[in-house]
Amino acid sequence: MTRQKTVILDVIRSDKCHHTAEEIYFLAKDLLPSISKATVYNNLKALVDERIIRKISGDDGPDRYDSSYIPHGHLICTECGGVFDIDLPCIETIITDRIGMIPESYELKVRAVCSACRQRAYKRTL
Amino acid sequence: MTRQKTVILDVIRSDKCHHTAEEIYFLAKDLLPSISKATVYNNLKALVDERIIRKISGDDGPDRYDSSYIPHGHLICTECGGVFDIDLPCIETIITDRIGMIPESYELKVRAVCSACRQRAYKRTL
């Protein structure tokens, strides 16, 4: 654990939203101005390999990073583009049954309107 | 349906493997040498919007395209990198129950060793 790796992990854990590498780079720069972009990418990859964080591969934009490695899905809002966690406890069992082995990891991305946007759309109809 | 769009769709449907845009471009070029990269990207996007094909966002490499829009998951082999279809019929219901609406679409990527690689590994131990 180097100073820069700690800072990167702190940034990722500092709020619940799923940042991009670029965002993490700038946030880390505030805490450790000398940090370089390559270090951010290197450490993000290392943290993913060590199963400390998780990468959410971008639907269109850049990849995002999730502070938790605990398996869960992501809802990508088709209105606002936001990424939200959704837990789907039984999915791992279904996958394991289907492929006949415990998967190394899995990623579920659901595209739908998030509840905030749905609420907003509903209010517009009143 | 232009000539180039037809060619692109033919290429995608010509075999069961999940090609990248670049691969589709070269395969389409064999059938229609004047075709340009931009046309391939434009039409792939159009075909995805029309729900004729599906995009599998790259785990590391570039995005790949699936000739079927019928919902199903993908197994990404951690040994050989191959992408294989897996059908998980109940997943859509689970998602719908969980988020309280039918999702626009979803994508499930499972990382595990494919059966061919597992077989190969097993043979090595004999």
Added chain:
DNA sequence: AATATTTTTTAGACTAATTCTAAAAAAGTT
């Protein structure tokens, strides 16, 4: 069928995200 309008294609420039490189710095070893 000729003309006008709209859509699509093309080649290549451009951009964004990520990776690579080689030297410097830091960390760990004997």
Added chain:
DNA sequence: AACTTTTTTAGAATTAGTCTAAAAAATATT
């Protein structure tokens, strides 16, 4: 402290994909 290994840094390089403006093709209009 001297040596070895690992990590960091800055910036160049690469890759995947997008944008642009002109040409071509398709479609609609007379």
